[in-house]
Amino acid sequence: MAGEELTDLLDELDRQTETNDTVERARESLEETLAGLKLTPEEEQVLAEELRQLRDLTRKLDETTIEIAAFGMVSRGKSSVLNALLGQEVFKIGATHGTTVARAAQRWEQSAISRPGLEGAKLIVVDTPGIDEVGGEAREALAHDVARHADLILFIVSGDMQRVEIEALAALREVQKPIILVFNQIDRYPELDRDQIYAKIKDERVKHLVRPEDVVMTAARPDPYKVRVQLPDGTTQTQWERPAPLIEPLKARILDVLDREGKALVALNTLLMAGDLHAEIVARKVQIRDEAANRLIWNFAVAKGAAVALNPVPVADMAGGLAVDVGMIVALSKLYGIPFTRRTAASLVRDMMLALGAMGVVEVASRILASGLKSSLAGLTVMSGGLAAPLTALGYGAIGLGQAATGATTSYVLGQGAKTYLRQGCQWGPRGIKTVIQQILVQAKTDSVIDRLREDLKKRLKA
Numbered sequence: 129m130a131g132e133e134l135t136d137l138l139d140e141l142d143r144q145t146e147t148n149d150t151v152e153r154a155r156e157s158l159e160e161t162l163a164g165l166k167l168t169p170e171e172e173q174v175l176a177e178e179l180r181q182l183r184d185l186t187r188k189l190d191e192t193t194i195e196i197a198a199f200g201m202v203s204r205g206k207s208s209v210l211n212a213l214l215g216q217e218v219f220k221i222g223a224t225h226g227t228t229v230a231r232a233a234q235r236w237e238q239s240a241i242s243r244p245g246l247e248g249a250k251l252i253v254v255d256t257p258g259i260d261e262v263g264g265e266a267r268e269a270l271a272h273d274v275a276r277h278a279d280l281i282l283f284i285v286s287g288d289m290q291r292v293e294i295e296a297l298a299a300l301r302e303v304q305k306p307i308i309l310v311f312n313q314i315d316r317y318p319e320l321d322r323d324q325i326y327a328k329i330k331d332e333r334v335k336h337l338v339r340p341e342d343v344v345m346t347a348a349r350p351d352p353y354k355v356r357v358q359l360p361d362g363t364t365q366t367q368w369e370r371p372a373p374l375i376e377p378l379k380a381r382i383l384d385v386l387d388r389e390g391k392a393l394v395a396l397n398t399l400l401m402a403g404d405l406h407a408e409i410v411a412r413k414v415q416i417r418d419e420a421a422n423r424l425i426w427n428f429a430v431a432k433g434a435a436v437a438l439n440p441v442p443v444a445d446m447a448g449g450l451a452v453d454v455g456m457i458v459a460l461s462k463l464y465g466i467p468f469t470r471r472t473a474a475s476l477v478r479d480m481m482l483a484l485g486a487m488g489v490v491e492v493a494s495r496i497l498a499s500g501l502k503s504s505l506a507g508l509t510v511m512s513g514g515l516a517a518p519l520t521a522l523g524y525g526a527i528g529l530g531q532a533a534t535g536a537t538t539s540y541v542l543g544q545g546a547k548t549y550l551r552q553g554c555q556w557g558p559r560g561i562k563t564v565i566q567q568i569l570v571q572a573k574t575d576s577v578i579d580r581l582r583e584d585l586k587k588r589l590k591a
Contacts, residue, residue: 154395155189158182161406166465171416175409182405185398192249194390196236196382197274199300200284201293202258205312208349209284210234210253212375213382219255221349246383246390254278259296275303276401279393280385282378286313288325289333301337304400306393308381309338315347315371344381347374414551421463425543426584428456433536433585449535453477456539457546464550480545483565484538536581537572544568 162182172179187193198206207219218234236251256274275281283297300307311329314322322345330343352370359365386393432452454473461468468476545565549556556564572578 151189151192151391151395154399155186157399158186158189158402161402165406165409165413167413171413174416175412178405178409178412182402182409185402185405189394189398192246192391192394193252194249194279194386194394195233195252195254195277196280196282197254197256197278198282198284199256199259199271199275199296201260201290204258204284204286205348206258206282206284207255208373209282209310209312209346209375209378210255212346212348212373213253213379246386249386249390251386260292272303275300275305276404277397278305279390279397280382281305281307282310282382283307283338284310284312285329286311286316288328294333294337297334297337305397306385306389307338307342308378308385309334309343310378311343311345312348314345314374315350342381342385344378345374346378347371349373417463418547418551421460421543421547424459424463425456425540425547428452428459428543429536429539429581430584432456432539433532433581449539450474450477453539453542456543460543460546460550464547466550466554476546476549477542479561480542480565481538483545483561484541532585533578533582536585537578540577540581541565541568541572544572 162179167175167179198210200206207221210219211217211221214234214236219232232255233252236253254274254277256271259271281300281303283293283300285293289297297307297309309329311326314326317325326343326345330340334343350371350373352368354366355369356364357367432449435449435452454470454477457473457476458468458470461473545561545568548564548568549561
């Protein structure tokens with residue numbers, strides 16, 4: 129074996145080893161991402177579709193599934209280019225708006241994928257609606273979704289590019305995928321005009337977006353032309369004949385790019401998609417847990433308010449309120465998957481009560497005073513032989529409701545503070561505990577949480 133051939137072979141082996149390592153690292157990263165979600169059965173049920181997509185990415189890696197998506201304006205020949213690549217009429221062809229109305233995909237059975245860098249690969253070509261189709265928002269969302277999944281993008285033009293095409297190409301460039309710009313329908317131009325347009329596109333229009341070698345000319349579905357055919361009886365007639373498509377330059381460029389970068393592209397794109405899906409899942413997971421936490425906090429706050437209102441014994445009143453707050457934080461810790469002991473929860477309640485400052489002091493003082501008044505009213509009822517019962521009941525209710533509202537509000541603030549603390553991994557973050565508590569208090573006033581608590585307490589106490 130010649131020295132140059134041996135060097136090439138060793139370089140190829142190094143490239144394949146590096147690619148295989150990249151794919152394996154991507155697979156390990158996906159497995160770690162799935163394992164690290166730590167979802168409850170209820171969350172898994174709500175997030176079933178996102179989890180399915182995340183697991184499908186593992187299959188994409190295992191099968192080396194490479195998606196090639198075509199973009200372009202109406203009548204540029206997107207569908208024709210894909211049909212020419214496939215060697216059969218699969219995608220609907222039309223020059224009018226709305227011919228391609230949704231994402232359509234077809235496997236490309238290409239014998240050349242036995243090339244060293246593409247062994248076992250599964251190539252999928254994807255057609256999309258024209259970028260100038262009616263229904264801009266839906267089209268934009270569809271194009272974004274297809275580009276997000278694509279490993280290689282074909283951008284089809286059929287002449288010097290319009291501004292909307294350059295803007296669309298720039299937007300696609302932002303998804304960080306390799307792009308081949310296809311100058312299609314070149315059979316419609318004289319050779320000199322064709323070469324001038326090609327040079328203008330390559331050297332001016334997309335110089336900052338696409339590499340020169342990735343601008344390719346094709347005639348995916350050449351216009352038919354008239355030919356005179358001699359019939360067996362010696363007569364002649366005119367028929368229309370369509371030339372064979374000029375598609376080999378594009379096919380070769382696609383396979384060159386995929387041969388060199390195919391598996392690495394799949395690994396990179398899979399990780400990018402996994403990152404997006406992971407962010408969506410985590411955000412939804414936080415939202416689900418926050419909603420459950422808010423319901424739990426509200427129920428504990430109302431329960432604490434009712435217990436405080438009905439309890440006439442000062443010490444028992446305060447001890448019971450503390451027990452409710454501690455129980456709430458323990459329940460919240462289970463919801464967020466961070467185990468808390470009652471001792472740890474009690475310590476957190478103490479720290480947040482101190483952070484409440486004046487409000488915490490007022491609550492303690494008012495609860496002691498109000499509980500004393502309630503005890504006195506109860507004693508007055510007994511001493512008067514029940515004659516003062518209506519008056520004392522009215523006073524007892526008014527004092528109890530005010531005391532309950534204060535206790536419930538404090539419990540609500542403590543719960544929201546604990547939720548923030550747990551959601552941030554048992555850290556207050558740069559804002560600090562006092563800032564967090566004060567912000568919750570301001571938000572509670574803005575949202576009239578106190579008024580809503582008071583109304584719920586009235587219903588609970590009446591019941």
